[in-house]
Amino acid sequence: MFGPARYDPDHRQDKIDSYRPIEEKDPMPTSHNFRADQNCLPFHSTTNRGSQLSITMRMSRIILIAATASIGAVSDAFKFMSNWQPPKILTDQQKLKIAKTQERFGDKKLVVITGCSSGLGRETVKNLLASDEYHVVGAVRDIDKMEAVAEIDGFNMDNFHIMECELNSFESVHRFCDELKEYQMAKPIDRLICNAGVYQPSLDYAKWSVDGHEQTMQINFLSHFLMISEVIEGMKEAPEPRVIMVGSVTGNDNTVGGGGVYPIADLKQLDGFKAGFSNPVAMADGYGFIGAKAYKDSKLCLMMMSNFLHSKFNRSHGITFSSIYPGCIAETPLFREKRAWFRKYFPVFMKYITG
Incomplete structure:
Protein backbone atom coordinates (compact mmCIF):
# COMPACT_ATOMS: atom_id res chain seq x y z
CA MET A 1 0.00 0.00 0.00
CA ALA A 67 -21.40 40.81 -14.77
CA THR A 68 -19.85 43.79 -16.58
CA ALA A 69 -23.17 44.54 -18.27
CA SER A 70 -24.92 44.36 -14.92
CA ILE A 71 -22.41 46.74 -13.35
CA GLY A 72 -23.00 49.20 -16.23
CA ALA A 73 -26.74 49.04 -15.70
CA VAL A 74 -26.33 49.62 -11.97
CA SER A 75 -23.97 52.52 -12.67
CA ASP A 76 -26.54 54.13 -14.99
CA ALA A 77 -29.17 53.65 -12.32
CA PHE A 78 -26.98 55.42 -9.77
CA LYS A 79 -26.44 58.31 -12.21
CA PHE A 80 -30.20 58.61 -12.61
CA MET A 81 -30.70 58.49 -8.87
CA SER A 82 -28.10 61.22 -8.34
CA ASN A 83 -30.21 63.60 -10.47
CA TRP A 84 -33.50 62.51 -9.02
CA GLN A 85 -35.27 64.81 -6.63
CA PRO A 86 -38.33 64.03 -4.60
CA PRO A 87 -41.52 65.86 -5.63
CA LYS A 88 -41.89 69.20 -3.90
CA ILE A 89 -44.62 69.42 -1.32
CA LEU A 90 -46.06 72.93 -1.55
CA THR A 91 -47.14 74.81 1.51
CA ASP A 92 -50.49 76.58 1.62
CA GLN A 93 -48.66 79.90 1.25
CA GLN A 94 -46.85 78.68 -1.89
CA LYS A 95 -50.09 77.36 -3.36
CA LEU A 96 -51.73 80.74 -2.75
CA LYS A 97 -48.80 82.53 -4.42
CA ILE A 98 -49.06 80.33 -7.50
CA ALA A 99 -52.82 80.91 -7.67
CA LYS A 100 -52.35 84.70 -7.48
CA THR A 101 -49.63 84.53 -10.14
CA GLN A 102 -51.96 82.65 -12.46
CA GLU A 103 -54.72 85.15 -11.79
CA ARG A 104 -52.47 88.11 -12.64
CA PHE A 105 -50.60 86.80 -15.68
CA GLY A 106 -52.60 83.84 -16.97
CA ASP A 107 -50.66 82.17 -19.77
CA LYS A 108 -49.13 85.42 -21.04
CA LYS A 109 -45.39 85.99 -21.30
CA LEU A 110 -43.90 88.61 -18.97
CA VAL A 111 -41.96 91.41 -20.66
CA VAL A 112 -39.95 94.12 -18.91
CA ILE A 113 -38.95 97.14 -20.99
CA THR A 114 -37.08 100.30 -20.00
CA GLY A 115 -37.86 103.73 -21.44
CA CYS A 116 -41.29 103.14 -23.00
CA SER A 117 -43.07 106.47 -22.58
CA SER A 118 -41.98 107.67 -26.03
CA GLY A 119 -40.32 106.71 -29.29
CA LEU A 120 -39.33 103.13 -30.00
CA GLY A 121 -40.26 101.89 -26.53
CA ARG A 122 -43.76 103.31 -26.78
CA GLU A 123 -44.41 101.66 -30.13
CA THR A 124 -42.97 98.38 -28.85
CA VAL A 125 -45.37 98.29 -25.90
CA LYS A 126 -48.28 99.20 -28.17
CA ASN A 127 -47.57 96.24 -30.45
CA LEU A 128 -46.88 93.80 -27.62
CA LEU A 129 -50.20 94.59 -25.96
CA ALA A 130 -52.06 94.45 -29.27
CA SER A 131 -50.93 90.83 -29.74
CA ASP A 132 -52.65 89.87 -26.46
CA GLU A 133 -49.77 87.46 -25.75
CA TYR A 134 -47.79 89.55 -23.28
CA HIS A 135 -48.02 91.17 -19.89
CA VAL A 136 -45.73 94.21 -19.99
CA VAL A 137 -43.95 96.02 -17.17
CA GLY A 138 -42.81 99.49 -18.19
CA ALA A 139 -39.78 100.79 -16.29
CA VAL A 140 -39.85 104.58 -16.70
CA ARG A 141 -38.46 107.71 -15.11
CA ASP A 142 -41.72 109.70 -15.21
CA ILE A 143 -44.78 107.71 -14.10
CA ASP A 144 -47.24 110.58 -14.77
CA LYS A 145 -46.06 110.88 -18.36
CA MET A 146 -46.32 107.12 -18.86
CA GLU A 147 -49.87 107.06 -17.49
CA ALA A 148 -50.86 109.85 -19.89
CA VAL A 149 -49.34 107.99 -22.85
CA ALA A 150 -51.09 104.76 -21.83
CA GLU A 151 -54.42 106.59 -21.78
CA ILE A 152 -53.82 108.26 -25.15
CA ASP A 153 -52.78 105.00 -26.81
CA GLY A 154 -55.53 103.00 -25.13
CA PHE A 155 -53.26 100.49 -23.40
CA ASN A 156 -55.02 97.57 -21.75
CA MET A 157 -54.01 98.28 -18.15
CA ASP A 158 -54.87 94.72 -17.11
CA ASN A 159 -51.77 93.69 -19.06
CA PHE A 160 -49.62 96.79 -18.51
CA HIS A 161 -47.97 97.80 -15.26
CA ILE A 162 -45.94 100.98 -14.71
CA MET A 163 -42.97 101.06 -12.35
CA GLU A 164 -40.51 103.84 -11.58
CA CYS A 165 -36.88 103.31 -12.52
CA GLU A 166 -34.36 106.14 -12.79
CA LEU A 167 -31.34 104.75 -14.62
CA ASN A 168 -29.34 107.76 -13.49
CA SER A 169 -29.21 106.16 -10.03
CA PHE A 170 -28.03 102.67 -9.08
CA GLU A 171 -30.14 102.83 -5.93
CA SER A 172 -33.25 103.38 -8.05
CA VAL A 173 -32.34 100.37 -10.20
CA HIS A 174 -31.92 98.19 -7.10
CA ARG A 175 -35.26 99.38 -5.75
CA PHE A 176 -36.98 98.70 -9.07
CA CYS A 177 -35.61 95.14 -9.18
CA ASP A 178 -36.81 94.47 -5.63
CA GLU A 179 -40.30 95.76 -6.42
CA LEU A 180 -40.34 93.82 -9.68
CA LYS A 181 -39.62 90.54 -7.87
CA GLU A 182 -42.56 91.19 -5.56
CA TYR A 183 -44.84 92.05 -8.47
CA GLN A 184 -43.97 89.03 -10.62
CA MET A 185 -44.45 86.62 -7.68
CA ALA A 186 -43.85 83.12 -9.11
CA LYS A 187 -43.75 84.31 -12.73
CA PRO A 188 -40.30 84.38 -14.40
CA ILE A 189 -39.38 87.15 -16.82
CA ASP A 190 -39.63 85.94 -20.41
CA ARG A 191 -38.24 89.05 -22.11
CA LEU A 192 -36.08 91.93 -20.88
CA ILE A 193 -35.74 94.80 -23.36
CA CYS A 194 -33.02 97.32 -22.51
CA ASN A 195 -34.33 100.23 -24.56
CA ALA A 196 -33.90 103.43 -22.53
CA GLY A 197 -31.13 105.74 -23.62
CA VAL A 198 -29.92 109.32 -23.67
CA TYR A 199 -28.06 111.18 -26.42
CA GLN A 200 -26.35 114.50 -25.65
CA PRO A 201 -24.14 115.31 -28.65
CA SER A 202 -24.24 119.09 -28.19
CA LEU A 203 -22.75 119.06 -24.70
CA ASP A 204 -19.19 120.30 -24.44
CA TYR A 205 -18.93 119.18 -20.82
CA ALA A 206 -19.88 116.00 -18.95
CA LYS A 207 -22.98 115.67 -16.82
CA TRP A 208 -22.69 113.38 -13.82
CA SER A 209 -25.10 110.79 -12.48
CA VAL A 210 -26.17 110.47 -8.84
CA ASP A 211 -23.38 107.93 -8.47
CA GLY A 212 -20.72 110.23 -9.94
CA HIS A 213 -20.43 108.62 -13.38
CA GLU A 214 -20.85 110.27 -16.77
CA GLN A 215 -24.61 110.25 -17.43
CA THR A 216 -24.70 108.80 -20.93
CA MET A 217 -22.62 105.75 -20.06
CA GLN A 218 -24.49 105.06 -16.82
CA ILE A 219 -28.00 105.40 -18.28
CA ASN A 220 -27.31 103.56 -21.53
CA PHE A 221 -24.95 100.85 -20.28
CA LEU A 222 -24.00 100.60 -16.60
CA SER A 223 -27.52 100.64 -15.15
CA HIS A 224 -28.76 98.14 -17.71
CA PHE A 225 -25.86 95.87 -16.81
CA LEU A 226 -26.84 96.17 -13.15
CA MET A 227 -30.48 95.38 -13.94
CA ILE A 228 -29.55 92.28 -15.94
CA SER A 229 -27.33 91.00 -13.13
CA GLU A 230 -30.24 91.39 -10.70
CA VAL A 231 -32.84 89.47 -12.72
CA ILE A 232 -30.80 86.95 -14.72
CA GLU A 233 -30.98 84.14 -12.17
CA GLY A 234 -34.77 84.13 -12.16
CA MET A 235 -35.04 84.35 -15.95
CA LYS A 236 -33.66 80.84 -16.45
CA GLU A 237 -36.97 79.46 -15.14
CA ALA A 238 -38.78 80.84 -18.22
CA PRO A 239 -39.28 78.53 -21.24
CA GLU A 240 -37.34 80.63 -23.78
CA PRO A 241 -35.93 83.70 -21.99
CA ARG A 242 -34.42 86.53 -24.02
CA VAL A 243 -32.57 89.75 -23.25
CA ILE A 244 -32.66 92.33 -26.06
CA MET A 245 -30.39 95.35 -26.05
CA VAL A 246 -31.21 98.28 -28.29
CA GLY A 247 -27.87 99.08 -29.84
CA SER A 248 -26.99 101.54 -32.57
CA VAL A 249 -25.31 101.37 -35.92
CA THR A 250 -23.22 104.33 -34.74
CA GLY A 251 -21.45 102.07 -32.25
CA ASN A 252 -20.16 99.77 -34.99
CA ASP A 253 -17.20 101.14 -36.92
CA ASN A 254 -17.64 98.73 -39.87
CA THR A 255 -20.80 100.54 -40.99
CA VAL A 256 -21.30 103.86 -42.75
CA GLY A 257 -23.09 105.35 -39.76
CA GLY A 258 -20.48 104.12 -37.31
CA GLY A 259 -17.22 104.23 -39.22
CA GLY A 260 -17.94 107.09 -41.59
CA VAL A 261 -19.22 109.74 -39.20
CA TYR A 262 -16.92 111.43 -36.67
CA PRO A 263 -16.40 110.76 -33.81
CA ILE A 264 -15.97 106.99 -34.06
CA ALA A 265 -16.73 104.65 -31.15
CA ASP A 266 -13.45 103.46 -29.66
CA LEU A 267 -12.83 102.20 -26.13
CA LYS A 268 -9.08 101.86 -26.74
CA GLN A 269 -7.51 100.18 -23.67
CA LEU A 270 -10.40 101.05 -21.31
CA ASP A 271 -8.16 103.43 -19.38
CA GLY A 272 -11.18 105.41 -18.19
CA PHE A 273 -12.84 102.33 -16.72
CA LYS A 274 -9.57 101.21 -15.18
CA ALA A 275 -9.27 104.60 -13.47
CA GLY A 276 -12.67 104.11 -11.82
CA PHE A 277 -14.81 106.02 -14.34
CA SER A 278 -15.87 108.60 -11.77
CA ASN A 279 -15.75 112.39 -11.80
CA PRO A 280 -13.57 113.81 -13.37
CA VAL A 281 -13.02 110.74 -15.63
CA ALA A 282 -15.86 111.00 -18.16
CA MET A 283 -14.89 108.71 -21.06
CA ALA A 284 -14.27 104.96 -21.20
CA ASP A 285 -10.99 105.49 -23.05
CA GLY A 286 -9.77 108.04 -20.50
CA TYR A 287 -9.68 110.95 -22.97
CA GLY A 288 -11.59 114.23 -22.85
CA PHE A 289 -15.37 114.34 -23.00
CA ILE A 290 -17.12 114.33 -26.39
CA GLY A 291 -20.91 114.09 -26.17
CA ALA A 292 -21.52 112.21 -29.42
CA LYS A 293 -18.69 109.76 -28.73
CA ALA A 294 -19.99 109.07 -25.22
CA TYR A 295 -23.24 107.86 -26.81
CA LYS A 296 -21.48 105.73 -29.42
CA ASP A 297 -19.14 104.23 -26.82
CA SER A 298 -22.10 103.32 -24.60
CA LYS A 299 -23.81 101.50 -27.48
CA LEU A 300 -20.58 99.70 -28.30
CA CYS A 301 -20.42 98.57 -24.65
CA LEU A 302 -24.00 97.26 -24.89
CA MET A 303 -23.19 95.20 -27.97
CA MET A 304 -20.02 93.80 -26.42
CA MET A 305 -21.92 92.94 -23.25
CA SER A 306 -24.56 91.13 -25.29
CA ASN A 307 -21.94 88.95 -26.97
CA PHE A 308 -20.17 88.20 -23.69
CA LEU A 309 -23.31 87.33 -21.72
CA HIS A 310 -24.61 85.11 -24.50
CA SER A 311 -21.37 83.12 -24.56
CA LYS A 312 -21.42 82.83 -20.77
CA PHE A 313 -25.09 82.18 -19.95
CA ASN A 314 -26.77 80.77 -23.05
CA ARG A 315 -25.75 77.18 -22.30
CA SER A 316 -25.91 77.32 -18.52
CA HIS A 317 -29.12 79.35 -18.20
CA GLY A 318 -30.74 78.93 -21.62
CA ILE A 319 -31.02 82.71 -22.05
CA THR A 320 -30.57 84.24 -25.49
CA PHE A 321 -28.85 87.65 -25.56
CA SER A 322 -29.01 89.86 -28.64
CA SER A 323 -28.54 93.46 -29.70
CA ILE A 324 -30.50 95.18 -32.47
CA TYR A 325 -30.09 98.20 -34.73
CA PRO A 326 -33.53 99.85 -35.00
CA GLY A 327 -32.34 102.35 -37.58
CA CYS A 328 -32.64 106.11 -37.36
CA ILE A 329 -35.98 107.10 -35.85
CA ALA A 330 -35.90 110.81 -36.61
CA GLU A 331 -38.85 111.91 -34.48
CA THR A 332 -37.81 110.13 -31.31
CA PRO A 333 -37.12 112.24 -28.20
CA LEU A 334 -33.60 110.83 -28.37
CA PHE A 335 -32.76 114.05 -30.25
CA ARG A 336 -34.28 116.33 -27.59
CA GLU A 337 -30.81 117.69 -26.80
CA LYS A 338 -30.22 118.80 -30.39
CA ARG A 339 -30.73 122.36 -31.58
CA ALA A 340 -34.24 123.53 -32.54
CA TRP A 341 -33.50 123.78 -36.28
CA PHE A 342 -32.17 120.22 -36.29
CA ARG A 343 -35.25 118.83 -34.56
CA LYS A 344 -37.43 120.60 -37.13
CA TYR A 345 -35.70 119.67 -40.38
CA PHE A 346 -33.98 116.37 -39.61
CA PRO A 347 -37.23 114.31 -39.57
CA VAL A 348 -38.22 115.82 -42.94
CA PHE A 349 -34.81 115.00 -44.37
CA MET A 350 -34.88 111.40 -43.06
CA LYS A 351 -38.39 110.79 -44.42
CA TYR A 352 -37.18 111.93 -47.83
CA ILE A 353 -34.11 109.67 -47.64
CA THR A 354 -35.86 106.60 -46.27
CA GLY A 355 -39.19 107.07 -48.05
Whole structure:
Protein backbone atom coordinates (compact mmCIF):
# COMPACT_ATOMS: atom_id res chain seq x y z
CA MET A 1 0.00 0.00 0.00
CA PHE A 2 2.83 2.36 0.81
CA GLY A 3 5.29 0.81 -1.62
CA PRO A 4 7.10 2.67 -4.38
CA ALA A 5 4.97 4.41 -6.98
CA ARG A 6 4.46 2.51 -10.17
CA TYR A 7 4.89 4.28 -13.48
CA ASP A 8 1.57 4.66 -15.28
CA PRO A 9 1.86 6.16 -18.80
CA ASP A 10 -1.92 6.68 -19.12
CA HIS A 11 -2.03 8.73 -15.91
CA ARG A 12 0.81 10.94 -17.13
CA GLN A 13 -1.00 11.55 -20.40
CA ASP A 14 -4.12 12.66 -18.48
CA LYS A 15 -2.07 15.28 -16.62
CA ILE A 16 -0.62 16.60 -19.87
CA ASP A 17 -4.10 16.84 -21.39
CA SER A 18 -5.44 18.73 -18.39
CA TYR A 19 -2.86 21.52 -18.84
CA ARG A 20 -3.07 21.76 -22.59
CA PRO A 21 -3.62 25.45 -23.59
CA ILE A 22 -6.91 26.52 -25.14
CA GLU A 23 -6.64 27.11 -28.85
CA GLU A 24 -7.24 30.72 -29.87
CA LYS A 25 -9.30 29.64 -32.82
CA ASP A 26 -11.86 28.10 -30.50
CA PRO A 27 -14.73 30.65 -30.62
CA MET A 28 -16.30 31.95 -27.45
CA PRO A 29 -20.07 31.43 -27.42
CA THR A 30 -22.11 34.64 -27.42
CA SER A 31 -25.52 35.41 -26.03
CA HIS A 32 -27.26 34.64 -29.34
CA ASN A 33 -25.59 31.27 -30.10
CA PHE A 34 -25.11 29.89 -26.57
CA ARG A 35 -27.19 26.77 -25.87
CA ALA A 36 -27.33 24.60 -22.78
CA ASP A 37 -26.63 21.37 -24.65
CA GLN A 38 -24.01 18.66 -24.59
CA ASN A 39 -21.67 20.61 -26.85
CA CYS A 40 -21.05 23.50 -24.45
CA LEU A 41 -21.88 22.55 -20.85
CA PRO A 42 -19.32 20.61 -18.80
CA PHE A 43 -21.80 18.30 -17.10
CA HIS A 44 -22.94 16.95 -20.50
CA SER A 45 -19.44 16.68 -21.90
CA THR A 46 -17.81 13.34 -22.65
CA THR A 47 -14.55 14.92 -23.70
CA ASN A 48 -11.29 14.77 -21.81
CA ARG A 49 -10.18 17.15 -19.09
CA GLY A 50 -8.62 19.59 -21.57
CA SER A 51 -11.95 20.09 -23.25
CA GLN A 52 -13.63 20.51 -19.87
CA LEU A 53 -11.11 23.21 -18.97
CA SER A 54 -11.75 24.98 -22.29
CA ILE A 55 -15.50 24.94 -21.66
CA THR A 56 -15.01 26.21 -18.11
CA MET A 57 -12.89 29.11 -19.33
CA ARG A 58 -15.50 30.01 -21.92
CA MET A 59 -18.21 29.91 -19.28
CA SER A 60 -16.11 32.22 -17.11
CA ARG A 61 -15.85 34.70 -19.95
CA ILE A 62 -19.62 34.69 -20.44
CA ILE A 63 -20.19 35.24 -16.73
CA LEU A 64 -17.65 38.10 -16.76
CA ILE A 65 -19.41 39.77 -19.71
CA ALA A 66 -22.78 39.43 -18.02
CA ALA A 67 -21.40 40.81 -14.77
CA THR A 68 -19.85 43.79 -16.58
CA ALA A 69 -23.17 44.54 -18.27
CA SER A 70 -24.92 44.36 -14.92
CA ILE A 71 -22.41 46.74 -13.35
CA GLY A 72 -23.00 49.20 -16.23
CA ALA A 73 -26.74 49.04 -15.70
CA VAL A 74 -26.33 49.62 -11.97
CA SER A 75 -23.97 52.52 -12.67
CA ASP A 76 -26.54 54.13 -14.99
CA ALA A 77 -29.17 53.65 -12.32
CA PHE A 78 -26.98 55.42 -9.77
CA LYS A 79 -26.44 58.31 -12.21
CA PHE A 80 -30.20 58.61 -12.61
CA MET A 81 -30.70 58.49 -8.87
CA SER A 82 -28.10 61.22 -8.34
CA ASN A 83 -30.21 63.60 -10.47
CA TRP A 84 -33.50 62.51 -9.02
CA GLN A 85 -35.27 64.81 -6.63
CA PRO A 86 -38.33 64.03 -4.60
CA PRO A 87 -41.52 65.86 -5.63
CA LYS A 88 -41.89 69.20 -3.90
CA ILE A 89 -44.62 69.42 -1.32
CA LEU A 90 -46.06 72.93 -1.55
CA THR A 91 -47.14 74.81 1.51
CA ASP A 92 -50.49 76.58 1.62
CA GLN A 93 -48.66 79.90 1.25
CA GLN A 94 -46.85 78.68 -1.89
CA LYS A 95 -50.09 77.36 -3.36
CA LEU A 96 -51.73 80.74 -2.75
CA LYS A 97 -48.80 82.53 -4.42
CA ILE A 98 -49.06 80.33 -7.50
CA ALA A 99 -52.82 80.91 -7.67
CA LYS A 100 -52.35 84.70 -7.48
CA THR A 101 -49.63 84.53 -10.14
CA GLN A 102 -51.96 82.65 -12.46
CA GLU A 103 -54.72 85.15 -11.79
CA ARG A 104 -52.47 88.11 -12.64
CA PHE A 105 -50.60 86.80 -15.68
CA GLY A 106 -52.60 83.84 -16.97
CA ASP A 107 -50.66 82.17 -19.77
CA LYS A 108 -49.13 85.42 -21.04
CA LYS A 109 -45.39 85.99 -21.30
CA LEU A 110 -43.90 88.61 -18.97
CA VAL A 111 -41.96 91.41 -20.66
CA VAL A 112 -39.95 94.12 -18.91
CA ILE A 113 -38.95 97.14 -20.99
CA THR A 114 -37.08 100.30 -20.00
CA GLY A 115 -37.86 103.73 -21.44
CA CYS A 116 -41.29 103.14 -23.00
CA SER A 117 -43.07 106.47 -22.58
CA SER A 118 -41.98 107.67 -26.03
CA GLY A 119 -40.32 106.71 -29.29
CA LEU A 120 -39.33 103.13 -30.00
CA GLY A 121 -40.26 101.89 -26.53
CA ARG A 122 -43.76 103.31 -26.78
CA GLU A 123 -44.41 101.66 -30.13
CA THR A 124 -42.97 98.38 -28.85
CA VAL A 125 -45.37 98.29 -25.90
CA LYS A 126 -48.28 99.20 -28.17
CA ASN A 127 -47.57 96.24 -30.45
CA LEU A 128 -46.88 93.80 -27.62
CA LEU A 129 -50.20 94.59 -25.96
CA ALA A 130 -52.06 94.45 -29.27
CA SER A 131 -50.93 90.83 -29.74
CA ASP A 132 -52.65 89.87 -26.46
CA GLU A 133 -49.77 87.46 -25.75
CA TYR A 134 -47.79 89.55 -23.28
CA HIS A 135 -48.02 91.17 -19.89
CA VAL A 136 -45.73 94.21 -19.99
CA VAL A 137 -43.95 96.02 -17.17
CA GLY A 138 -42.81 99.49 -18.19
CA ALA A 139 -39.78 100.79 -16.29
CA VAL A 140 -39.85 104.58 -16.70
CA ARG A 141 -38.46 107.71 -15.11
CA ASP A 142 -41.72 109.70 -15.21
CA ILE A 143 -44.78 107.71 -14.10
CA ASP A 144 -47.24 110.58 -14.77
CA LYS A 145 -46.06 110.88 -18.36
CA MET A 146 -46.32 107.12 -18.86
CA GLU A 147 -49.87 107.06 -17.49
CA ALA A 148 -50.86 109.85 -19.89
CA VAL A 149 -49.34 107.99 -22.85
CA ALA A 150 -51.09 104.76 -21.83
CA GLU A 151 -54.42 106.59 -21.78
CA ILE A 152 -53.82 108.26 -25.15
CA ASP A 153 -52.78 105.00 -26.81
CA GLY A 154 -55.53 103.00 -25.13
CA PHE A 155 -53.26 100.49 -23.40
CA ASN A 156 -55.02 97.57 -21.75
CA MET A 157 -54.01 98.28 -18.15
CA ASP A 158 -54.87 94.72 -17.11
CA ASN A 159 -51.77 93.69 -19.06
CA PHE A 160 -49.62 96.79 -18.51
CA HIS A 161 -47.97 97.80 -15.26
CA ILE A 162 -45.94 100.98 -14.71
CA MET A 163 -42.97 101.06 -12.35
CA GLU A 164 -40.51 103.84 -11.58
CA CYS A 165 -36.88 103.31 -12.52
CA GLU A 166 -34.36 106.14 -12.79
CA LEU A 167 -31.34 104.75 -14.62
CA ASN A 168 -29.34 107.76 -13.49
CA SER A 169 -29.21 106.16 -10.03
CA PHE A 170 -28.03 102.67 -9.08
CA GLU A 171 -30.14 102.83 -5.93
CA SER A 172 -33.25 103.38 -8.05
CA VAL A 173 -32.34 100.37 -10.20
CA HIS A 174 -31.92 98.19 -7.10
CA ARG A 175 -35.26 99.38 -5.75
CA PHE A 176 -36.98 98.70 -9.07
CA CYS A 177 -35.61 95.14 -9.18
CA ASP A 178 -36.81 94.47 -5.63
CA GLU A 179 -40.30 95.76 -6.42
CA LEU A 180 -40.34 93.82 -9.68
CA LYS A 181 -39.62 90.54 -7.87
CA GLU A 182 -42.56 91.19 -5.56
CA TYR A 183 -44.84 92.05 -8.47
CA GLN A 184 -43.97 89.03 -10.62
CA MET A 185 -44.45 86.62 -7.68
CA ALA A 186 -43.85 83.12 -9.11
CA LYS A 187 -43.75 84.31 -12.73
CA PRO A 188 -40.30 84.38 -14.40
CA ILE A 189 -39.38 87.15 -16.82
CA ASP A 190 -39.63 85.94 -20.41
CA ARG A 191 -38.24 89.05 -22.11
CA LEU A 192 -36.08 91.93 -20.88
CA ILE A 193 -35.74 94.80 -23.36
CA CYS A 194 -33.02 97.32 -22.51
CA ASN A 195 -34.33 100.23 -24.56
CA ALA A 196 -33.90 103.43 -22.53
CA GLY A 197 -31.13 105.74 -23.62
CA VAL A 198 -29.92 109.32 -23.67
CA TYR A 199 -28.06 111.18 -26.42
CA GLN A 200 -26.35 114.50 -25.65
CA PRO A 201 -24.14 115.31 -28.65
CA SER A 202 -24.24 119.09 -28.19
CA LEU A 203 -22.75 119.06 -24.70
CA ASP A 204 -19.19 120.30 -24.44
CA TYR A 205 -18.93 119.18 -20.82
CA ALA A 206 -19.88 116.00 -18.95
CA LYS A 207 -22.98 115.67 -16.82
CA TRP A 208 -22.69 113.38 -13.82
CA SER A 209 -25.10 110.79 -12.48
CA VAL A 210 -26.17 110.47 -8.84
CA ASP A 211 -23.38 107.93 -8.47
CA GLY A 212 -20.72 110.23 -9.94
CA HIS A 213 -20.43 108.62 -13.38
CA GLU A 214 -20.85 110.27 -16.77
CA GLN A 215 -24.61 110.25 -17.43
CA THR A 216 -24.70 108.80 -20.93
CA MET A 217 -22.62 105.75 -20.06
CA GLN A 218 -24.49 105.06 -16.82
CA ILE A 219 -28.00 105.40 -18.28
CA ASN A 220 -27.31 103.56 -21.53
CA PHE A 221 -24.95 100.85 -20.28
CA LEU A 222 -24.00 100.60 -16.60
CA SER A 223 -27.52 100.64 -15.15
CA HIS A 224 -28.76 98.14 -17.71
CA PHE A 225 -25.86 95.87 -16.81
CA LEU A 226 -26.84 96.17 -13.15
CA MET A 227 -30.48 95.38 -13.94
CA ILE A 228 -29.55 92.28 -15.94
CA SER A 229 -27.33 91.00 -13.13
CA GLU A 230 -30.24 91.39 -10.70
CA VAL A 231 -32.84 89.47 -12.72
CA ILE A 232 -30.80 86.95 -14.72
CA GLU A 233 -30.98 84.14 -12.17
CA GLY A 234 -34.77 84.13 -12.16
CA MET A 235 -35.04 84.35 -15.95
CA LYS A 236 -33.66 80.84 -16.45
CA GLU A 237 -36.97 79.46 -15.14
CA ALA A 238 -38.78 80.84 -18.22
CA PRO A 239 -39.28 78.53 -21.24
CA GLU A 240 -37.34 80.63 -23.78
CA PRO A 241 -35.93 83.70 -21.99
CA ARG A 242 -34.42 86.53 -24.02
CA VAL A 243 -32.57 89.75 -23.25
CA ILE A 244 -32.66 92.33 -26.06
CA MET A 245 -30.39 95.35 -26.05
CA VAL A 246 -31.21 98.28 -28.29
CA GLY A 247 -27.87 99.08 -29.84
CA SER A 248 -26.99 101.54 -32.57
CA VAL A 249 -25.31 101.37 -35.92
CA THR A 250 -23.22 104.33 -34.74
CA GLY A 251 -21.45 102.07 -32.25
CA ASN A 252 -20.16 99.77 -34.99
CA ASP A 253 -17.20 101.14 -36.92
CA ASN A 254 -17.64 98.73 -39.87
CA THR A 255 -20.80 100.54 -40.99
CA VAL A 256 -21.30 103.86 -42.75
CA GLY A 257 -23.09 105.35 -39.76
CA GLY A 258 -20.48 104.12 -37.31
CA GLY A 259 -17.22 104.23 -39.22
CA GLY A 260 -17.94 107.09 -41.59
CA VAL A 261 -19.22 109.74 -39.20
CA TYR A 262 -16.92 111.43 -36.67
CA PRO A 263 -16.40 110.76 -33.81
CA ILE A 264 -15.97 106.99 -34.06
CA ALA A 265 -16.73 104.65 -31.15
CA ASP A 266 -13.45 103.46 -29.66
CA LEU A 267 -12.83 102.20 -26.13
CA LYS A 268 -9.08 101.86 -26.74
CA GLN A 269 -7.51 100.18 -23.67
CA LEU A 270 -10.40 101.05 -21.31
CA ASP A 271 -8.16 103.43 -19.38
CA GLY A 272 -11.18 105.41 -18.19
CA PHE A 273 -12.84 102.33 -16.72
CA LYS A 274 -9.57 101.21 -15.18
CA ALA A 275 -9.27 104.60 -13.47
CA GLY A 276 -12.67 104.11 -11.82
CA PHE A 277 -14.81 106.02 -14.34
CA SER A 278 -15.87 108.60 -11.77
CA ASN A 279 -15.75 112.39 -11.80
CA PRO A 280 -13.57 113.81 -13.37
CA VAL A 281 -13.02 110.74 -15.63
CA ALA A 282 -15.86 111.00 -18.16
CA MET A 283 -14.89 108.71 -21.06
CA ALA A 284 -14.27 104.96 -21.20
CA ASP A 285 -10.99 105.49 -23.05
CA GLY A 286 -9.77 108.04 -20.50
CA TYR A 287 -9.68 110.95 -22.97
CA GLY A 288 -11.59 114.23 -22.85
CA PHE A 289 -15.37 114.34 -23.00
CA ILE A 290 -17.12 114.33 -26.39
CA GLY A 291 -20.91 114.09 -26.17
CA ALA A 292 -21.52 112.21 -29.42
CA LYS A 293 -18.69 109.76 -28.73
CA ALA A 294 -19.99 109.07 -25.22
CA TYR A 295 -23.24 107.86 -26.81
CA LYS A 296 -21.48 105.73 -29.42
CA ASP A 297 -19.14 104.23 -26.82
CA SER A 298 -22.10 103.32 -24.60
CA LYS A 299 -23.81 101.50 -27.48
CA LEU A 300 -20.58 99.70 -28.30
CA CYS A 301 -20.42 98.57 -24.65
CA LEU A 302 -24.00 97.26 -24.89
CA MET A 303 -23.19 95.20 -27.97
CA MET A 304 -20.02 93.80 -26.42
CA MET A 305 -21.92 92.94 -23.25
CA SER A 306 -24.56 91.13 -25.29
CA ASN A 307 -21.94 88.95 -26.97
CA PHE A 308 -20.17 88.20 -23.69
CA LEU A 309 -23.31 87.33 -21.72
CA HIS A 310 -24.61 85.11 -24.50
CA SER A 311 -21.37 83.12 -24.56
CA LYS A 312 -21.42 82.83 -20.77
CA PHE A 313 -25.09 82.18 -19.95
CA ASN A 314 -26.77 80.77 -23.05
CA ARG A 315 -25.75 77.18 -22.30
CA SER A 316 -25.91 77.32 -18.52
CA HIS A 317 -29.12 79.35 -18.20
CA GLY A 318 -30.74 78.93 -21.62
CA ILE A 319 -31.02 82.71 -22.05
CA THR A 320 -30.57 84.24 -25.49
CA PHE A 321 -28.85 87.65 -25.56
CA SER A 322 -29.01 89.86 -28.64
CA SER A 323 -28.54 93.46 -29.70
CA ILE A 324 -30.50 95.18 -32.47
CA TYR A 325 -30.09 98.20 -34.73
CA PRO A 326 -33.53 99.85 -35.00
CA GLY A 327 -32.34 102.35 -37.58
CA CYS A 328 -32.64 106.11 -37.36
CA ILE A 329 -35.98 107.10 -35.85
CA ALA A 330 -35.90 110.81 -36.61
CA GLU A 331 -38.85 111.91 -34.48
CA THR A 332 -37.81 110.13 -31.31
CA PRO A 333 -37.12 112.24 -28.20
CA LEU A 334 -33.60 110.83 -28.37
CA PHE A 335 -32.76 114.05 -30.25
CA ARG A 336 -34.28 116.33 -27.59
CA GLU A 337 -30.81 117.69 -26.80
CA LYS A 338 -30.22 118.80 -30.39
CA ARG A 339 -30.73 122.36 -31.58
CA ALA A 340 -34.24 123.53 -32.54
CA TRP A 341 -33.50 123.78 -36.28
CA PHE A 342 -32.17 120.22 -36.29
CA ARG A 343 -35.25 118.83 -34.56
CA LYS A 344 -37.43 120.60 -37.13
CA TYR A 345 -35.70 119.67 -40.38
CA PHE A 346 -33.98 116.37 -39.61
CA PRO A 347 -37.23 114.31 -39.57
CA VAL A 348 -38.22 115.82 -42.94
CA PHE A 349 -34.81 115.00 -44.37
CA MET A 350 -34.88 111.40 -43.06
CA LYS A 351 -38.39 110.79 -44.42
CA TYR A 352 -37.18 111.93 -47.83
CA ILE A 353 -34.11 109.67 -47.64
CA THR A 354 -35.86 106.60 -46.27
CA GLY A 355 -39.19 107.07 -48.05
